[in-house]
Amino acid sequence: MFNIRRQGGLTRRFSKVVSYYGLTTPPYKLDALEPYMSRRTVELHWGKHHQDYVDGLNKQLATSPLYGHTLEELIKEAYNNGNPLPEYNNAAQVWNHLFFWESMQPEGGGSPEGGVLQQIEKDFGSFTNFREEFIRSASQLLGSGWVWLVLKRTEKKLAVVHTRNAISPLAFGDIVCLLDPFFKMFNIFSINFAMTSHVLFLQPIISLDLWEHAYYLDYKDDRRSYVTNFIDHVVSWHTVTLRMMRAESFVNLGEPTIPVA
Amino acid sequence: MALRTLASKKTLSLALGGGARPLAAAAAARGVATTVSLPDLPYDFGALEPAISGEIMRLHHQKHHATYVANYNKALEQLDAAVSKGDASAVVQLQGAIKFNGGGHVNHSIFWKNLKPISEGGGEPPHGKLGWAIDEHFGSFEALVKKMNAEGAALQGSGWVWLALDKEAKKLSVETTPNQDPLVTKGASLVPLLGIDVWEHAYYLQYKNVKPDYLNNIWKVMNWKYAGEVYENVLA
Numbered sequence: 382m383f384n385i386r387r388q389g390g391l392t393r394r395f396s397k398v399v400s401y402y403g404l405t406t407p408p409y410k411l412d413a414l415e416p417y418m419s420r421r422t423v424e425l426h427w428g429k430h431h432q433d434y435v436d437g438l439n440k441q442l443a444t445s446p447l448y449g450h451t452l453e454e455l456i457k458e459a460y461n462n463g464n465p466l467p468e469y470n471n472a473a474q475v476w477n478h479l480f481f482w483e484s485m486q487p488e489g490g491g492s493p494e495g496g497v498l499q500q501i502e503k504d505f506g507s508f509t510n511f512r513e514e515f516i517r518s519a520s521q522l523l524g525s526g527w528v529w530l531v532l533k534r535t536e537k538k539l540a541v542v543h544t545r546n547a548i549s550p551l552a553f554g555d556i557v558c559l560l561d562p563f564f565k566m567f568n569i570f571s572i573n574f575a576m577t578s579h580v581l582f583l584q585p586i587i588s589l590d591l592w593e594h595a596y597y598l599d600y601k602d603d604r605r606s607y608v609t610n611f612i613d614h615v616v617s618w619h620t621v622t623l624r625m626m627r628a629e630s631f632v633n634l635g636e637p638t639i640p641v642a
Numbered sequence: 643m644a645l646r647t648l649a650s651k652k653t654l655s656l657a658l659g660g661g662a663r664p665l666a667a668a669a670a671a672r673g674v675a676t677t678v679s680l681p682d683l684p685y686d687f688g689a690l691e692p693a694i695s696g697e698i699m700r701l702h703h704q705k706h707h708a709t710y711v712a713n714y715n716k717a718l719e720q721l722d723a724a725v726s727k728g729d730a731s732a733v734v735q736l737q738g739a740i741k742f743n744g745g746g747h748v749n750h751s752i753f754w755k756n757l758k759p760i761s762e763g764g765g766e767p768p769h770g771k772l773g774w775a776i777d778e779h780f781g782s783f784e785a786l787v788k789k790m791n792a793e794g795a796a797l798q799g800s801g802w803v804w805l806a807l808d809k810e811a812k813k814l815s816v817e818t819t820p821n822q823d824p825l826v827t828k829g830a831s832l833v834p835l836l837g838i839d840v841w842e843h844a845y846y847l848q849y850k851n852v853k854p855d856y857l858n859n860i861w862k863v864m865n866w867k868y869a870g871e872v873y874e875n876v877l878a
């Protein structure tokens with residue numbers, strides 16, 4: 382699904398200049414999301430911010446014992462059960478942004494169809510309720526971060542959550558979370574999951590960047606219009622369908638991984 | 643009634659630190675949440691150019707700060723209602739909004755005072771006791787600037803970098819706070835001498851992703867006279 386994999390691993394010993402992870406190009410032209418997201422915003426956001434996270438991560442990995450993972454594994458490793466290692470921020474932001482670019486498409490938005498729509502109606506009551514909850518969750522994030530549509534794999538249920546700064550729900554995919562104290566401590570989610578301890582498998586389905594750099598040039602302080610336009614005009618229900626089908630294929634197993642030698 | 647008084651007092655002391663005692667006392671006496679208002683900028687929006695553009699200053703003051711003020715007042719009103727009704731869970735739920743918006747109001751009010759047009763002495767390094775104290779604690783003025791710039795650049799997400807005075811220990815330190823947390827959240831005896839807003843809205847229109855340039859340039863309009871006066875007042 383993701384094109385980012387470690388690159389140039391073999392050259393590591395022989396050269397000081399290596400690229401462990403690369404920056405992938407968004408799957409559309411940089412002006413393709415206009416007028417909802419300007420070319421200038423995408424240029425900077427992808428070409429500078431996303432690139433900086435990639436460069437920063439590669440720099441860290443040059444001297445890190447964490448070298449050699451896929452990006453998804455690296456995020457989980459570096460999250461370190463809630464005591465993030467120095468690589469965590471860059472690793473998660475590389476992934477979050479990649480996931481974000483693929484969460485959008487030109488002429489997106491509108492309403493999903495078929496199984497995705499049914500699932501949304503089942504879990505939120507209606508598509509309108511989902512849309513409102515997404516917008517509300519985004520407005521409740523105070524500061525920088527992300528809002529996500531996630532699939533709670535154990536319950537096969539969709540939910541909207543937001544996370545602070547670089548935190549990616551991906552990190553919660555395979556670890557046991559004691560929900561109440563855990564989330565209070567890291568102040569990650571504002572929504573109330575059942576306040577009991579259980580294993581939480583969150584599979585991200587959509588991400589929306591709520592750092593100010595994502596919308597400031599186009600919307601200034603009007604985060605609400607940015608979020609509304611995202612959900613009404615640019616979110617890719619096509620990507621959502623693919624991601625949900627994939628997640629559901631592995632719903633009871635977790636995604637199989639290839640062991641690192 | 644006792645609970646209402648307590649809530650108002652706590653709210654204000656959380657957000658305002660020791661700086662607004664008359665206001666807090668008045669609110670406590672009335673037993674209701676008091677309201678705050680947007681302070682005037684002590685200079686024109688464009689007066690800090692080229693270090694900070696007029697457009698940034700206008701949006702920052704008229705939109706961002708104004709929104710913190712409005713939402714803080716709204717949250718205080720809701721708090722008053724919730725406390726009156728004895729709705730404990732609503733009180734708890736409001737704490738996030740109070741801390742965020744109250745902190746946003748206080749932090750920005752300090753920030754405007756921290757800045758000064760070059761023509762009025764902005765950027766002139768500190769003299770007197772604060773100047774000496776900086777040399778003593780950080781080695782040199784340049785070392786302090788370097789330290790604050792480095793901490794600002796390294797701060798993940800939104801937040802503030804502070805030059806803090808510990809009024810008990812009489813020590814200077816550099817602190818950071820996330821989001822709109824006021825400096826007192828890092829220690830009850832800390833007094834802000836300078837705060838630098840490192841939210842992206844503080845520089846994005848002008849500096850884009852190049853946060854270090856913003857941090858370098860802001861020193862050209864820093865109001866050290868204000869910081870020096872606060873320093874001397876606190877230690878007097």
Ligand SMILES: [Fe+2]
Pocket residue numbers: 426430478590592594595
């Ligand atoms: Fe971003």
Ligand SMILES: [Fe+2]
Pocket residue numbers: 702706750839841843844
């Ligand atoms: Fe600000």
